[in-house]
Amino acid sequence: MDLLRTCRQIYAETALLPYQLNTFWFGNYSWIKDDIEYLKPFQLAQITHFQLDIVEKRGIRPRYPDYATPVGHLAKKGRYNLKFLPAVKHIHVLVFSKHIGLDWEVEVCKANVRKELTTLLAGRELSITFEVHDMTSVDYLCKVSHPNIKAAYRDAH
Numbered sequence: 285m286d287l288l289r290t291c292r293q294i295y296a297e298t299a300l301l302p303y304q305l306n307t308f309w310f311g312n313y314s315w316i317k318d319d320i321e322y323l324k325p326f327q328l329a330q331i332t333h334f335q336l337d338i339v340e341k342r343g344i345r346p347r348y349p350d351y352a353t354p355v356g357h358l359a360k361k362g363r364y365n366l367k368f369l370p371a372v373k374h375i376h377v378l379v380f381s382k383h384i385g386l387d388w389e390v391e392v393c394k395a396n397v398r399k400e401l402t403t404l405l406a407g408r409e410l411s412i413t414f415e416v417h418d419m420t421s422v423d424y425l426c427k428v429s430h431p432n433i434k435a436a437y438r439d440a441h
Contacts, residue, residue, distance in 0.1 A: 303330035339383040
């Protein structure tokens with residue numbers, strides 16, 4: 285990042301690359317807006333990929349009081365629609381089967397998540413991929429990040 289501060293041309297040509305080239309990882313659909321509220325609109329407009337964790341059978345449905353609200357109505361709420369991420373083209377969904385249950389429940393959950401995302405992001409050309417892990421989200425996080433995180437988490441709980 286220091287290099288970007290040394291030359292205006294380099295900055296102009298590369299400043300948005302971190303948003304265009306990286307995949308943003310969200311632990312919960314309902315929190316997406318909160319997780320990236322610090323970004324400016326021109327930065328949000330560059331995000332094309334994000335990853336979403338599914339740890340409950342209800343999929344991406346929010347908790348009460350909005351849980352019973354039809355997905356079509358949620359799409360109209362600013363918190364749940366992703367109009368503030370206009371460039372999103374791909375969503376990678378991680379499903380943690382240890383949280384969800386039996387194989388058939390995982391498949392039902394995946395189908396519901398695909399339907400809900402398609403409804404919430406209606407009108408967009410969107411690619412949705414799924415990856416199922418036979419572990420908890422905490423175990424996955426510990427596996428892909430620093431090994432000391434797992435020990436610290438286990439000690440805290």
